Amino acid sequence: xxxxxxxxxxxxxxxxxxxxxxxxxxxxxxxxxxxxxxxxxxxxxxxxxxxxxxxxxxxxxxxxxxxxxxxxxxxxxxxxxxxxxxxxxxxxxxxxxxxxxxxxxxxxxxxxxxxxxxxxxxxxxxxxxxxxxxxxxxxxx
Amino acid sequence: xxxxxxxxxxxxxxxxxxxxxxxxxxxxxxxxxxxxxxxxxxxxxxxxxxxxxxxxxxxxxxxxxxxxxxx
Numbered sequence: 001x002x003x004x005x006x007x008x009x010x011x012x013x014x015x016x017x018x019x020x021x022x023x024x025x026x027x028x029x030x031x032x033x034x035x036x037x038x039x040x041x042x043x044x045x046x047x048x049x050x051x052x053x054x055x056x057x058x059x060x061x062x063x064x065x066x067x068x069x070x071x072x073x074x075x076x077x078x079x080x081x082x083x084x085x086x087x088x089x090x091x092x093x094x095x096x097x098x099x100x101x102x103x104x105x106x107x108x109x110x111x112x113x114x115x116x117x118x119x120x121x122x123x124x125x126x127x128x129x130x131x132x133x134x135x136x137x138x139x140x141x
Numbered sequence: 142x143x144x145x146x147x148x149x150x151x152x153x154x155x156x157x158x159x160x161x162x163x164x165x166x167x168x169x170x171x172x173x174x175x176x177x178x179x180x181x182x183x184x185x186x187x188x189x190x191x192x193x194x195x196x197x198x199x200x201x202x203x204x205x206x207x208x209x210x211x212x
Contacts, residue, residue, distance in 0.1 A: 006190065010178045014171055015162025023160055024152070032200060036193050040177075040186070049185045052173050060170030063163040070158045088202075095202030097194060115178070118187055140179055 001026045003075075003104045006037050007115025008138060012072055013063050018138035021113065029067075030104045031077040032097045037064050075104055083107070091127050098124045105133040113138055 002025045004012065009029045011018055029037075040053060041064050067074065077084075083103035088094045101124060105112045111134045114120050120135060128135050145153075166174075177186050194201030 007178050010174055012159070013163045014166070014174055015160060016175070016179075017160060023156055027159075035200070036190050039193060040189060047185055048182055049177065049189060052176060052182065056170055056173055057167055059165040060167065060173070063166050063170070068163045068165065070155065071163050093202055094198075095194065095200060097200050098202070116187075119190065 001028045001073075001108045003028055003030065003101070003108050003112050005029075005101075005112075005114045005119050006033050007119060008113055009033070009037065009067075009072055010064075011115060011140070013067060016140060018115065019141045020136070021138040026073060027071070028073045028075045028104070028108065030075050030080075030097075030100045032100045034074045036097070041065060080104055080107060087127065087131075091123075093123055093127070098127070102127055102131065102133065106131060110134060111136060115139060 002022065004027050006029070008018065008021065009027070011021075012027050017023060040049070041056075041061055077100060080100055080103040083106060084096065084099035087102050088099040093099065098121060101112060105128060110132055112128065113136045115137070116139060117137050120137075125135060162171075176182050
């Protein structure tokens, strides 16, 4: 299983394959990252984002709300919570997004895949390095 | 040419399905999602993701963490 971020989750749902992203594995999205995508669907915010996401068909919204099982899985957060809390305590960083993502990286092959460097965050990158989790970035060609 | 096993056929079929993305999407849906994450609205999309961390302490952690957690 490969742990991916919100950008790659959308790429995978679209079938737009960034260069370097393996295609022979199952893709999993941490629940906290799925929650951020869901907030875009249900409460996209202000500006153009709201207007354009409102134009998705019901099926288009479902592709993010309930991803197709052949394409993308959402990680059950419960088995990761203890590790996430432990990471949060040891590194004095309490955010579930970062700690759950790192716990998922530890549990699934010590690697994390992001669709853009902007979405990694400095703290996650630092802790991932200490935990020997490799952070990959796969962007569209 | 070496014969292809049933397992290899099955794995290749799964790979093709995965590569094709979600079959429920329409072309218009695909265009919208491409604009949001990879196109002209990508900055707004990233700003919204970052704002989630600022607005939700459970997700983003304490105030001191937030600058380090967002891009």
